[in-house]
Amino acid sequence: MKKIVFTSESVTEGHPDKICDQISDAVLDEIIKQDKYARSGCEVFAGMGFIIVGGEITTSAWVDVNNLVRDVIRDIGYDKAEYGFDYHTLGVFNTIHGQSPDIAQGVRKTGTKRQGAGDQGMMVGYACNETPELMPFPIMMAHKLARKLAEVRKNKKLPWLRPDGKTQVTVEYENGKPKTIHSVVIAAQHDPDVTDKRLKEGIIESVIKPICGKWLVCDSKFYINNTGRFVIGGPVADCGCTGRKIIVDTYGGMGHVGGGCFSGKDPTKVDRAGAYMARYIAKNIVAAGLADRCEIQVSYVIGGTEPLSVNINTFGTGKVNEEKLVAAVSRVFDLSPGGSIAQLNLLRPIYRKTAAYGHFGRTEPEFTWEKIDKIAALKAAGR
Numbered sequence: 001m002k003k004i005v006f007t008s009e010s011v012t013e014g015h016p017d018k019i020c021d022q023i024s025d026a027v028l029d030e031i032i033k034q035d036k037y038a039r040s041g042c043e044v045f046a047g048m049g050f051i052i053v054g055g056e057i058t059t060s061a062w063v064d065v066n067n068l069v070r071d072v073i074r075d076i077g078y079d080k081a082e083y084g085f086d087y088h089t090l091g092v093f094n095t096i097h098g099q100s101p102d103i104a105q106g107v108r109k110t111g112t113k114r115q116g117a118g119d120q121g122m123m124v125g126y127a128c129n130e131t132p133e134l135m136p137f138p139i140m141m142a143h144k145l146a147r148k149l150a151e152v153r154k155n156k157k158l159p160w161l162r163p164d165g166k167t168q169v170t171v172e173y174e175n176g177k178p179k180t181i182h183s184v185v186i187a188a189q190h191d192p193d194v195t196d197k198r199l200k201e202g203i204i205e206s207v208i209k210p211i212c213g214k215w216l217v218c219d220s221k222f223y224i225n226n227t228g229r230f231v232i233g234g235p236v237a238d239c240g241c242t243g244r245k246i247i248v249d250t251y252g253g254m255g256h257v258g259g260g261c262f263s264g265k266d267p268t269k270v271d272r273a274g275a276y277m278a279r280y281i282a283k284n285i286v287a288a289g290l291a292d293r294c295e296i297q298v299s300y301v302i303g304g305t306e307p308l309s310v311n312i313n314t315f316g317t318g319k320v321n322e323e324k325l326v327a328a329v330s331r332v333f334d335l336s337p338g339g340s341i342a343q344l345n346l347l348r349p350i351y352r353k354t355a356a357y358g359h360f361g362r363t364e365p366e367f368t369w370e371k372i373d374k375i376a377a378l379k380a381a382g383r
Contacts, residue, residue, distance in 0.1 A: 140361055188203060
C-alpha cells in the first residue's frame with residue numbers, strides 16, 4: 001500500500017495578508033453596487049498603524065475609502081488600542097488612480113460575447129472526490145480550523161484570543177485516500193496574561209478536536225504556538241499585501257495555481273473569472289463521475305474573446321479520454337471572458353466574502369462556481 005503525507009495551511013481573517021485581501025474586495029463590492037461595469041485592480045498594503053489603498057480603478061462610483069477600511073478592520077476584530085493596530089487610530093492613505101486606456105480598449109462591454117480578456121494569463125481549476133465539497137482534504141481541514149479559531153474568539157468561548165492566526169494540517173494518505181491526520185499546527189494570537197497551558201488546552205478542546213476529531217489517532221501531533229508566545233501579531237508584527245496567499249485561496253498546494261491572485265479584481269480580469277470558471281468545470285467533471293481527480297488549465301491573451309488553450313489532466317483517474325473531455329467542455333461551457341461572467345453571475349457585490357477561508361469549496365449561495373448543474377450535459381457530451 002502506497003503511503004504519503006501532504007500538508008496544507010490556512011490563515012484567519014486577522015492575518016495581515018488577509019486583511020489586505022478583504023479591504024481590496026470590500027472596495028470592489030462597494031464599486032459594483034453602484035457601477036457593475038467598473039474596472040478595478042485594487043491593491044492594499046498594511047503596516048504598523050497604517051493602510052495604503054492603491055491600484056487602478058475606473059468607475060462612476062464614489063466610495064468613502066477611509067471609512068470603508070475602518071469598517072473592515074473593526075469587523076475583523078482589531079478594535080482595541082492595546083493590539084497596537086486598531087480601526088480608531090490607523091492611518092489610511094488612498095493612492096488609487098484610473099486604469100490605463102490602452103488596457104481598457106481591449107476589454108469593451110462587460111458580460112457580452114464581444115468582451116475581451118482584461119489581461120493575458122493562465123488559470124487553473126481543480127477538483128477531487130476526497131471531501132463532500134470535492135476539494136482536497138488538507139486545505140478543507142485547515143480552513144475549518146481557521147474559521148473555528150475566529151468563531152471561538154468572537155463568541156468569547158476563548159476570550160483571550162486575538163485576530164491573527166494560522167493553521168496547518170498534515171494528512172497521511174493511503175492509496176490516494178486520506179486516512180489519518182498526522183499533525184496539526186496552530187499559531188493563535190493571544191492576550192499577554194493567558195498561560196501557555198490554558199491556551200493549549202483551550203485550543204485542543206475547542207478548536208482541534210471539534211474539527212479533526214474522527215481523523216485523529218493516538219500519535220497525532222499538535223504544535224500550538226510553538227515558540228511559546230504569540231502576543232504581538234497582525235500588521236504590527238508583519239506587513240500585509242493583497243494577493244500573497246494564493247495557495248491558501250485555492251487548493252492548498254494540491255494541483256497547480258494560475259499566474260495571478262483574485263482579490264480586488266473585477267470579473268473582466270480573467271485571473272479571477274477564468275479561475276472561477278475552471279473550478280466550476282473541474283468540479284462538474286468530478287461530480288459527474290467522469291474522473292476522481294481533475295485539473296483544467298485555460299489561458300487567454302489580452303483583448304481575446306476565446307481561450308488560447310484548454311488542457312485537462314485527470315491523473316489517470318478519468319473514465320473517458322481527456323481529449324473527449326476537452327471537446328465536451330467546449331460544447332457545454334462558454335469559455336469566453338464575457339460568457340464566464342454571465343454563466344456565473346459575477347457582476348454582483350459578492351467578493352469580500354471570498355477574501356478569507358478560501359475561494360473554493362464554499363457552500364454559500366454567492367459562490368456560483370461551486371454549482372454542480374452540468375453533470376447531465378457533460379455525461380451526454382462525453383459519450
